[in-house]
Amino acid sequence: MSQSLFSQSTGMFIAETHTDAVTWFFSVDKFLVEGKTQFQQYQIVDMPTFGKTLFLDYKIQSSLLDEHVYHESMVHPAMVTHPNPKKVLVCGGGEGSTLWHALQHNTVESATMVDLDEELIDMVKIHMPEWHRGAFEDPRTTLVHQDARKWVEDHAGHGYDVILSDLPGPIEGGPALYLYTKEYFEHIANALSDDGVFVLQSGACNETYPYCFAAVHETLESLKEEFPYVRGYYGLVTTFQMPWGFIIASKKHDPMDLTPEQLQERLGGRGIKPRYTTPRFMPSMFVLPEYMYDAIKAHGRILTDAEPFLWEA
């Protein structure tokens, strides 16, 4: 045991502070790639236990240990909720794994990925093949580098079946602040087909920082006409040191209606065999702990362009 402790106290680390209660010092065996785009700092490193891992602005993003947990949770519940998703839009999704997982559904005819940070994607193409697995070369893929909000606004009436929002959190001054507001979600509704499904990553699903999840949930619930079904769920992302939250807003289909048998039929029929979001397990992901409902009551509020989310770190 002394060996692993040695590597703890003497070695290389990336530190990330999560709320004011704890700072994580992640052990790094090797820095593989480092750089800075117009929008963010990035490091790809080799970590013990976690394997190859991506950091953006010194925040842990994804590791080979369980990127499938995050990305399956990001993609499959929304995709399977739609009976026949053909046109898919991915907002953000830098590593390419969200795109890849969406393309695994063989119903998909076109997948557009809109990610602002071209330099990052160019880096990802070269250095993160374990994530994108060639998805950028898929003939069904269109890759666009612009602000996702503008793209969504410009595609009203376009009839996307599923929109997957895999963006950074709504941090003040950050590029995604206005991609978590009621106005934006209305544009999303307009860009979706009549039975379209929207999902977005929504931040921590734990007791220390439920504020973002709560506010986004409340905001989507305020759009009852556009989205009769708003369903929060979570994935157990070991790399993040906490459960992670997602919210589906759906026009016609309720993800919680699907039985394990139906999930099996849809996923199997599309050639998909999940490692984490299995038909047996997926329904349990939608059973949120009470403290998330408490948080929605206590901290939920409607985010608008005028009053977007304020990170209460």
Add this chain to the structure above:
Amino acid sequence: MSQSLFSQSTGMFIAETHTDAVTWFFSVDKFLVEGKTQFQQYQIVDMPTFGKTLFLDYKIQSSLLDEHVYHESMVHPAMVTHPNPKKVLVCGGGEGSTLWHALQHNTVESATMVDLDEELIDMVKIHMPEWHRGAFEDPRTTLVHQDARKWVEDHAGHGYDVILSDLPGPIEGGPALYLYTKEYFEHIANALSDDGVFVLQSGACNETYPYCFAAVHETLESLKEEFPYVRGYYGLVTTFQMPWGFIIASKKHDPMDLTPEQLQERLGGRGIKPRYTTPRFMPSMFVLPEYMYDAIKAHGRILTDAEPFLWEA
């Protein structure tokens, strides 16, 4: 945000290394009580976000933020599985919260708590009233300071309805190493009534350290005759930075048979209104992620007195 970051980089911390991938630096506002018993070091501290928090041997144990998550998960699923628990044994359970939660079930006529570390309990009585809430003074309580294994061996045929094992992990050289073996579990079976229920905390339920959970699960499964029902489940303990695993081994009643309605009836009938293990939520706790089943297959083995658990840190 600069303010909270200031308190991160300059201030007081307790550091805990979890596997070789990450060391957590927990921020401390104030050290309230510190000391050393014959068996362990302890600190009670005030933390931002977490509030009052107990550390044993510099490992985080329990905070006011969510001690109810851990202790409700520890107690209620097993207690509610038994239709009428009268005689309860708590092994370990230093903070007194496991005892208190058990006593909340108004069917209980006697609760015996066996914890080796008398000095720690004396300290807990004074400094952790938010945990034990007077449970040590309950007329139904008997508090014993001796090795739990010896107590269990000496009480064969005693007919406990529920045995709650809230012990430290099976660390080499630690006091609980032989309280996670097949032989010990056989003694447990002997000390239980014919429809008795046993539950034990079983370590991390995540992808970095599923080894302890996997081995304990396999060991209990090898006792099919004694325990036809072996059911793993987990609680989302924010303080631990990960989901935490528990395993129920039951002689006659299957915890997974209970519907939310039945759970509501039993808990409500006994005067209990859980914050975390609610009738709606509890069934989802028994739906383990695939990676835990994978871990049981890959790392499960039968722990014996001759070959107990070896912490593979």
Add this chain to the structure above:
Amino acid sequence: MSQSLFSQSTGMFIAETHTDAVTWFFSVDKFLVEGKTQFQQYQIVDMPTFGKTLFLDYKIQSSLLDEHVYHESMVHPAMVTHPNPKKVLVCGGGEGSTLWHALQHNTVESATMVDLDEELIDMVKIHMPEWHRGAFEDPRTTLVHQDARKWVEDHAGHGYDVILSDLPGPIEGGPALYLYTKEYFEHIANALSDDGVFVLQSGACNETYPYCFAAVHETLESLKEEFPYVRGYYGLVTTFQMPWGFIIASKKHDPMDLTPEQLQERLGGRGIKPRYTTPRFMPSMFVLPEYMYDAIKAHGRILTDAEPFLWEA
């Protein structure tokens, strides 16, 4: 070695950031006393190697390992520069060790200590006897709790032989900001006797943060009429992780004129046998490294009440 590394990666720490290059995590074996006065946070802790150690606002102040290095450096060079110091003023000096060292010079007839923080001194009296060694009870001692600047201004013409300034650094918003300005130093000159000696601790004497030392040195040099002799020197304070700077400003006597023989005669004659500032060693303390002269040239400026020091961290 694994044992000591274990205590590093898992345990209690106080962290202090020094410039943006390095954060020190000091290992704590035990928190002995903690509290907060009107002016500052304090901790007294037991540290490996350093022993009992005082932190103020999470900055390391003094440890039993080498408090004598700091306090002998603070006191003896100035005291020995004066041929017959009778009236001494200590500004600040919370631990009482500066006072104690001054009182060791048996020429001293009265020593006044002016320290703003009464609560801290009350704590020191009880918990830091190894520092003050009863100095507060010495019949020659007068202890006053008020702002040192006001005291000095009110004692123009009082004829102190030596004034020892053992204050916190001139941090913006801190209580000592205006005790490092030209105007204040003029008041000091007025409060001193005609051959009086003034010394003040002046911050780090290294290549990462020579800015405070440089500015104070330049400021005192601008008072050539009051202080013909301005002499910087340093002590090797292991506890501070760096050499520490002091500056003597003297009206008539040049500390650098004293030979080891003269130092021996004066110190020995007054009954003092230093551990660190020995007659052999003391002259070398006044030989500053070139980089400090470079820093005075590059960063020296005259600090005034209108434009006090700005910490350029």
Add this chain to the structure above:
Amino acid sequence: MSQSLFSQSTGMFIAETHTDAVTWFFSVDKFLVEGKTQFQQYQIVDMPTFGKTLFLDYKIQSSLLDEHVYHESMVHPAMVTHPNPKKVLVCGGGEGSTLWHALQHNTVESATMVDLDEELIDMVKIHMPEWHRGAFEDPRTTLVHQDARKWVEDHAGHGYDVILSDLPGPIEGGPALYLYTKEYFEHIANALSDDGVFVLQSGACNETYPYCFAAVHETLESLKEEFPYVRGYYGLVTTFQMPWGFIIASKKHDPMDLTPEQLQERLGGRGIKPRYTTPRFMPSMFVLPEYMYDAIKAHGRILTDAEPFLWEA
């Protein structure tokens, strides 16, 4: 100030534990080069304040902030002690700066550098030009990759004027353990000319870890016949967070005999204008603090091949 603190708590670090009292977390702006030779791990990084910095086995070695302090201290006192150094041997000295500083003395006709780690030197040649400044290409230079002890043993009677030992510390199992023993120092004496000068870096010169310095000093003092003059001295290496010790062992010339005027004459005559070891400053470097003499008395012992140094961390 919040900005620099931000970069402290969130960012990249290399951690190094120094004794059991303190772990330094060095902030890294960018990892420039990383790798592993047969003998050691290395990183070259950009640090705030320190600039480009080399780490070996996660221990800080040298930064652009003050590599001149270390290397001038390593080289000039010994070189200037010899009236006319022509043949120079450098043992170790990986960065090439020790070699470069020796070659600055225009009396030098040949300089041999013996460093075991060819891969490291190849890396240094490319990535650390600010250190070696082309010294490896100097026609007077011979670069050899083998064990320095063997080279010294094989060159008895070779008549080196100066031998500069810039090696890693005598760590158990490390490559330099037997380059700090009495037997080795006897071989050194044999390889030197009749008025030859030997100098070696000798570890920390502070109160927490004076053990290595003390033992090496005692060992060299036991060779009174070979080395009548054994002189310890230190340099203020900010990068190391402590004063660093060196010891000169000289056959005929006493480094402490040289006055500032003589130092000026010799250095100036050889075309050398030091930044740190100036004629004014150099004599003060030989005035060791009392605690080092105390340490020599308390911890000095004769290191031999049979009983080499044992790091008492």
